[in-house]
Amino acid sequence: MATVVLRENGKMREKSLTMDTLNPQVKAVEYAVRGPIVTKAGDIERGLQQGQKHPFTEVIKANIGDSHAMGQKPITFLRQVVALCSFPELLDSSIFPDDAKQRARRILQGCGGQSLGSYSASQGVDCIRQDIAVYIEQRDKGVPADWDNIYLTTGASDGIVSILKMLVSGQGRSRSGVMIPIPQYPLYSAAISEMEAVQINYYLDEDNCWALDINELHRAYQAAKEHCHPRVICIINPGNPTGQVQSKKCIEEVLHFAYEENLFVMSDEVYQDNVYSPDCQFHSFKKVLYEMGPEYFNTVELASFHSTSKGYSGECGFRGGYMEVLNLDLEVKAQLVKLLSVRLCPPVSGQAAMDVIVNPPLPHEPSYLQFHKEKSAVLGALAEKAQMTEQILNTVPGIKCNPVQGAMYAFPRIFIPPRAVEEAMSLGISPDMMYCLRLLEETGICLVPGSGFGQREGTYHFRMTILPTTEKLKVLLEKLRDFHIKFLKEYASLEEPKR
Amino acid sequence: MATVVLRENGKMREKSLTMDTLNPQVKAVEYAVRGPIVTKAGDIERGLQQGQKHPFTEVIKANIGDSHAMGQKPITFLRQVVALCSFPELLDSSIFPDDAKQRARRILQGCGGQSLGSYSASQGVDCIRQDIAVYIEQRDKGVPADWDNIYLTTGASDGIVSILKMLVSGQGRSRSGVMIPIPQYPLYSAAISEMEAVQINYYLDEDNCWALDINELHRAYQAAKEHCHPRVICIINPGNPTGQVQSKKCIEEVLHFAYEENLFVMSDEVYQDNVYSPDCQFHSFKKVLYEMGPEYFNTVELASFHSTSKGYSGECGFRGGYMEVLNLDLEVKAQLVKLLSVRLCPPVSGQAAMDVIVNPPLPHEPSYLQFHKEKSAVLGALAEKAQMTEQILNTVPGIKCNPVQGAMYAFPRIFIPPRAVEEAMSLGISPDMMYCLRLLEETGICLVPGSGFGQREGTYHFRMTILPTTEKLKVLLEKLRDFHIKFLKEYASLEEPKR
The missing domain is CATH 3.40.640.10 (Type I PLP-dependent aspartate aminotransferase-like (Major domain))
Structure with a gap:
């Protein structure tokens, strides 16, 4: 749609709100966790649903700390309380503790x-x-x-x-x-x-x-x-x-x-x-x-x-x-x-x-055991995945990952060969953005480039969540390893011309 | 708590955030719907609960468009859907349509x-x-x-x-x-x-x-x-x-x-x-x-x-x-x-x-009748209360109320005698704020002064919701009428000195 239209009286009607008149502070805002990579991941996902061909069958989103979207089950007690509050007629029902x-x-x-x-x-x-x-x-x-x-x-x-x-x-x-x-x-x-x-x-x-x-x-x-x-x-x-x-x-x-x-x-x-x-x-x-x-x-x-x-x-x-x-x-x-x-x-x-x-269930209350079991299962799995993520990433040449002591993320440092850095620069994007875009296109894995979080100049990282299920996370890490090795090889030597 | 404290080393520690260093744009914000009248109403309510004596037994809040707080019942179908979404185990239950x-x-x-x-x-x-x-x-x-x-x-x-x-x-x-x-x-x-x-x-x-x-x-x-x-x-x-x-x-x-x-x-x-x-x-x-x-x-x-x-x-x-x-x-x-x-x-x-x-229930769906009945009951009662509010307010000398054609509010114009205006000015508050404060203290009715919404200079109003139940709204309007007549009388003539 054109920004300027001609009125009947021949005068121009401009749009009130254009990139030129937009609040410059809004323009300055950046938010990588839902940035271009995530938009692209969504496009690919819709494409897959419509039968488009990709070298993978699903997009694995490890870009955002969104536990339930990655398959984590809600805590039963919490949802019971919210449902009871939402529909208090249920307070008479025997199905709730x-x-x-x-x-x-x-x-x-x-x-x-x-x-x-x-x-x-x-x-x-x-x-x-x-x-x-x-x-x-x-x-x-x-x-x-x-x-x-x-x-x-x-x-x-x-x-x-x-x-x-x-x-x-x-x-x-x-x-x-x-x-x-x-x-x-x-x-x-x-x-x-x-x-x-x-x-x-x-x-x-x-x-x-x-x-x-x-x-x-x-x-x-x-x-x-x-x-x-x-x-x-x-x-x-x-x-x-x-x-x-x-x-x-x-x-x-x-x-x-x-x-x-x-x-x-x-x-x-x-x-x-x-x-x-x-x-x-x-x-x-x-x-x-x-x-x-x-x-x-x-x-x-x-x-x-x-x-x-x-x-x-x-x-x-x-x-x-x-x-x-x-x-x-x-x-x-x-x-x-x-x-x-x-x-x-x-x-x-x-x-x-x-x-x-x-204010979770107390030891003498009827929901305590189930609550405790569910909570421990979630935190236990996260601890296991935190360790696995660090371990597997550190087996990959050119990736170095600090221990995931807490939270839900690994932020490994990745070595990006100078030729890849040059290529990214010539495309006007940051090298880790190019890396993550390639990763998404080739493997369906959606991560966020380190540049979205800030990093020391000349270093490159990505953020990945540890939220996929253990099986899926393992697949993710293996695909990532293979991709990284291939990426290093591709940009390794000047003798091998890039296609 | 003092803004400045003495450090052990004898240097002053100032607070980082004081009225002097607060964002001036935040300071400039005004929001009457939850302003001083409402704070005072809350104080009085707590006082009543603790046995304090007031010339009334309850605070009637007509300051905010908060239907359920005024006794309106939720639409059953809406709450059923939210409860089902919150606790999907209920999808197997026969108690939901x-x-x-x-x-x-x-x-x-x-x-x-x-x-x-x-x-x-x-x-x-x-x-x-x-x-x-x-x-x-x-x-x-x-x-x-x-x-x-x-x-x-x-x-x-x-x-x-x-x-x-x-x-x-x-x-x-x-x-x-x-x-x-x-x-x-x-x-x-x-x-x-x-x-x-x-x-x-x-x-x-x-x-x-x-x-x-x-x-x-x-x-x-x-x-x-x-x-x-x-x-x-x-x-x-x-x-x-x-x-x-x-x-x-x-x-x-x-x-x-x-x-x-x-x-x-x-x-x-x-x-x-x-x-x-x-x-x-x-x-x-x-x-x-x-x-x-x-x-x-x-x-x-x-x-x-x-x-x-x-x-x-x-x-x-x-x-x-x-x-x-x-x-x-x-x-x-x-x-x-x-x-x-x-x-x-x-x-x-x-x-x-x-x-x-x-996306409410359609005529052929099981919840249609109840939904329709509940919706009509709410809107019917609001229509009745809109009319009643206008009618009763217009019987009061010194109050003039436009028809409440829609929304949830009346915004009647109130005559405030010059002596009351002077008194308010000397207290440094707007005359309709003084009016609403007096109304609250004497009757327990909580309204918002017109000055919180803007009005032509020299005119005074208040906003009241039509949300209390019909019976309570009638009581409110009658108390308001009596208060207004008394207020007019009190400030009417220079011969009658104020207490």
Whole structure:
């Protein structure tokens, strides 16, 4: 359709919204997890359904942490509670266990008109916020949690964007700077672009299992101070896309640094239940802050994010999540509530799902055994797949993969021969994008290029989830190995001309 | 908690986030529907529960279009489908009708891994988008609808904010201007503040049942052109907070105006099923555009918004909604999808709820009769309450209420005596805010002052919903009448000194 049409009166009618008049901040946003590779994968999938021929029979999507789409079964208890809340007539039915009914009744009591169809308060349903506070206290071995600091959100993304939005201000050299890890989850860079904040990269240490290096934090901070006002540090622990689990010592260092430099701390802890390596343990930023003493615990502004989408439940579609925000200035808190109230409330069924995750069946309750079995099965399989992924990838020449200590991803480094790099450059795409496109076209495997997450210049990676079933993941890794070897061979020597 | 603390080393630690460093655009946001009156109502409600004495025994909330919270029952069929989708084991149960099961199976087929827990595509589940397109074609008597133009959203608000975000650009005199009705639903002004766009007010004609006057549009546009670049016109039809239903002629005039001035049209049609006055009919902007001929239909950029929250279902908590966007530039469309992909997807249970609304039981299906009965009962009661509200309010001296032709609100004009106006000014609050606060304290009735929506200077209003049950609404209106008469008397004459 043409952008300009001729009116009857002979005058031009232009489109109101064109690439020239589009909000430049929207244009600047990049989001690789659903970028061109994924669009292409969708096209190929539809082609396969319509009988098109490809060198494979199915597309294996390992591009996004979408557990159920990869075959993971929902946790029965969670779905029972949500179904009971959705259709309370079922509360009279004998097919549901009493503990699920008790949870559903309690949630409905907290809803206006006892209906999931009412708006909740902007911060979420009171009793769910209370359950979350109790859960956090238990998780953190008694560190106090006040439900007044808990805000339900639409997935974790919504909370992260809301807090960032509060923190962005100033112009020029006093513009807010946001420190983010590289590699990062691209929600951060997308939100920073959209808000025209300044992105401050601190690089994770690939040679040291993607650990956060405090000296690198200092370097990034000092360099950024020259051109912006660093105000917030974001940490993703366990790491996305890098799969590392942060040590307690490292968290202490980050918190001390934030304390010294008056930084707001945003800790993205959505993978807190996804720790596989026996040597690693999840430490919440809040608990570590508490243990550093009241001087820290009563002052450092900390927002921590959690979600229904990850962990063992993998309930992405419900868009459930919460954030706990510590030490927020009281007037600012009122401003946060106001900001959240404009979007009215997070989806109430997502809030109900969140409640089940923080308030699961107890040992004496009828659903305990099944719940426990399902949860262990999911986490056990993930641990197994995390190990298998690292092992198989490290057998491939030209691929080097750090241990997948936690989260749901491997982020291996791939060697791309100089001739392939040159070819990609001449096509105007990044070398790992070319690699992933070729991989998709030749094998049906859908990964995300490392360039979508950020990486040190001259290094190349991809992110893959460990979510396919064990069998399918094995097939994926073997196909990937064969592809990589073939790719290396193809671009290896100048004598073999490329077709 | 102090904003500044002393570190051990004697240096000050300031808070990172204070009112001084808060994003000024966030500070500028106002959102009356959940403002101070509602906070106070909540406090009073908690007080009542704890045995505090008030001149009333319950708070009646008529501040927000939250049907279920006011006692409206969910539509059984909708909840059956959502429960079946949430817990598919129920598909084997005989307690659910076949048509509900068929809907649930179809939705689940469209979900990754056949689970409501998977992310959907950013635009929403394909088959739901297809159902929406079919629904729109039927509603608009055959005007073609392409499901590629349909985007599921998190309530209508999310869609409105996303489209506005695309349209905001430029600086100074070329900054984007957004034309909105006054009175308006404060989501618009809040989003405009947050994005630092320019709000262009066009005033609805209170003396003419809140009709949109095309001359007023021209006036507002011409005046705004002096200091910004008007790019978009927003219309709310049926009106919120004003309850009018726009005539076809008026819609034609608006569309012709938008065509001539290259404006993007945003039509908020979330109350399309809420038309009560026998003289009124809902005309979609799209259908009217189509009937104006291809020169209009193929060029004017139009986004129309719908929601699960209103209509006869009143499912606010599910945060379901969709938008249809016509004539979007193809590259811009890709940008919109990218922007939406950052928030991953709208809640899938909300999408399922939306599907039921556009794909309800057909006459030959088992749930038809009950569905039809429930739908008619809700809409019939709303029509009755719309009429009753107008009638009773117009018996009160000093209150003048236009017919509630549609939507869920009355927005009567109230006479506030000059002495009351003076008193409010001396308290630094708007006179209608003082009025509503007094009303709340003395009667327990929670309304929103007109100043939260915008009104002509020197006029005062409040918005009240017609959602309480008929009996409760009658009590509300009678209490309101008594309060108003007493209020007038109290501030009437200078001879009668105020207590």
